[in-house]
Amino acid sequence: MFPNSSNLGRPPFLPKHQQHNNFFNELPLNIPPTLLSHQQIVDARFNFQNAALSRALLSGNLSTIPAVSPQPLTYGNGSSGPTSAAPTLFRGRKRLSEQNVPYDVKRQRFHSPHCESTLVNQTVPLPEERRYSFPGSIPSPLFHAHYIPDLTGCVPPLRDAPFPDPIETTLPVAKDKLSQQVLELFQACQQQTCDLNKKELCRTELQKEIQRIFPQSRLFLVGSSLNGFGTRSSDGDLCLVVKEEPVNQKTEARHILSLVQKLFCTKLSNYIERPQLIRAKVPIVKFRDKVSCVEFDLNVNNVVGIRNTFLLRTYAYIENRVRPLVLVVKKWASFHDINDASRGTLSSYSLVLMVLHYLQTLPEPILPSLQKNYPESFNPTMQLHLVHQAPRTVPPYLSKNGSTLGDLLVGFFKYYATEFDWSHQMISIREARAIPRPDGIEWRNKFICVEEPFDGTNTARAVHEKQKFDIIKDEFLKSWQRLRDKRDLNCILPVRATIQKR
Known part of the structure; x- marks a missing residue:
């Protein structure tokens, strides 16, 4: 902590x-x-x-x-x-x-x-x-x-x-x-x-x-x-x-x-x-x-949660567009009932990793791979009492990408609706790219593969039904099309009602 x-x-x-x-x-x-x-x-x-x-x-x-x-x-x-x-x-x-x-x-x-x-x-x-x-x-x-x-x-x-x-x-x-x-x-x-x-x-x-x-x-x-x-x-x-x-x-x-x-x-x-x-x-x-x-x-003793807390906190603060994007995506997923791992959809943790991955894979990236750039600060074997000190040495990331929050949000939905290969690729913020799916049993017959950056497990393993997977993909596609055409957040998420509900 x-x-x-x-x-x-x-x-x-x-x-x-x-x-x-x-x-x-x-x-x-x-x-x-x-x-x-x-x-x-x-x-x-x-x-x-x-x-x-x-x-x-x-x-x-x-x-x-x-x-x-x-x-x-x-x-x-x-x-x-x-x-x-x-x-x-x-x-x-x-x-x-x-x-x-x-x-x-x-x-x-x-x-x-x-x-x-x-x-x-x-x-x-x-x-x-x-x-x-x-x-x-x-x-x-x-x-x-x-x-x-x-x-x-x-x-x-x-x-x-x-x-x-x-x-x-x-x-x-x-x-x-x-x-x-x-x-x-x-x-x-x-x-x-x-x-x-x-x-x-x-x-x-x-x-x-x-x-x-x-x-x-x-x-x-x-x-x-x-x-x-x-x-x-x-x-x-x-x-x-x-x-x-x-x-x-x-x-x-x-x-x-x-x-x-x-x-x-x-x-x-x-x-x-x-x-x-x-x-x-x-x-x-x-x-x-x-x-x-x-x-x-x-x-x-699920100590990987302690490690990834500080890794994600560093991503959250090295670029000031990251936190607003993540929050809107989480609210969007909750509104469309695809943000509940206990019901076979995406956990909030997986959604955060998906946003970070998208920002890493842009032609002009907005985020780097912190684990590649600062391996000593985010070493998975680092003693637990030192983990919280790692973010202090990481400077802001100066991206040449000047995209607005609105453009990035539209691009996020487009990426997962039309570009990402769900069948053959795995989301990895550790590598800052989409990598081929592993052949292990944990990844076999899984519809969505999101790599946990420290222990390498699949954070989206809860999505194990094709029906739920199809619903998730459909929401990405519809939201991209609506947002692209109307450029109004209300067409995919009621802003006033969401604020009142908090």
Whole structure:
């Protein structure tokens, strides 16, 4: 995760000579949560008592948090009350952000006039103590890494303050109608700092609770929340790293997640709802945070998600046309019901890779291959605690291509409607070109092949039915034809309705 506390640059695990024996194998993983003592349950509760506490948690300054003593569960103003009183929970949380004005969004209902977008194309060195935690928010005296700002980079570190000062955002100039519509949609729907703060607060609290079961574990916020392509309605993705070694996703990961699910269903049931264990190739626990109304997906040791978060974040900020294009494509795919891997269509991650690939393959590219140009910064074997430092050294990419946002959007649909060879080619941002499909079993009989840039798997493997594939291709073709003829975003995506829904 991007820096947030004094843990910046510190490894997620102690050096082997300072570790206890293999904690993962020694933990009594089969202890049911019901055997935990009342004291443990009281100590494990969430405690969002006031805004000062929230800021203390986000800054990593845990010394300012009052000690926990055995007492009835408290919330908001600290008064005792029934643990199941949902209205009390929401009233307490709203006092943290009295400036927030609720409005309808998918899965979220919060807004703040003081929210700001993440910075574009500028480096903002921050004091060492004010960063998003990487990898955790619990200080450790064993490591003493310091952040030295690199003024040549263009990828901004994330601000830690819940209500940061407003900062100008550099965006491309839009002179034609279609480009203006793309920018308008982007500015209205992009993830705001207050949205990220709410996810980070939840991550910080959950990490503390999970560390009671797995003391050396770390919980990372990954995916669209941090990679620069998030929207106001984006879910939160969490990666629980329990040990340095790989975890068997079919056995160990499922077992660990079943314990996490029990934790959510018992001790944290007043704050976490609908925890479900999904037994996919990479199993996850899906749940909803009642306080922020954000939905989360939590996996175990899927560390490739941490690596690609920072790779994508670098792509997002080295050229200022990238983020608006990606957001519009994601909203378009969602509107046309082709943005749901669980239903056999494209994941948001695959859509992002498709946009990046298109921008790399133009006659005058707008994006390079970062893995080719900066192999040391995006080495797939790089130690996990160094991954977040890579984007700092990457300068802006100066493309000679002056195409407008509108022209690029039309070209994107045309590329996948008429030029890309779905039957024989694979999308690869690692190579910055379309490459021949591999002959392996994972790629055989697959309709869409999108290479994961680090582990080489197919991110579009969910598209396994010809009917769904035909629907996806048809949407690309129809959208290209309509947009080419009318040059109006409303002909493929209702702009006003999308902004209102966010």
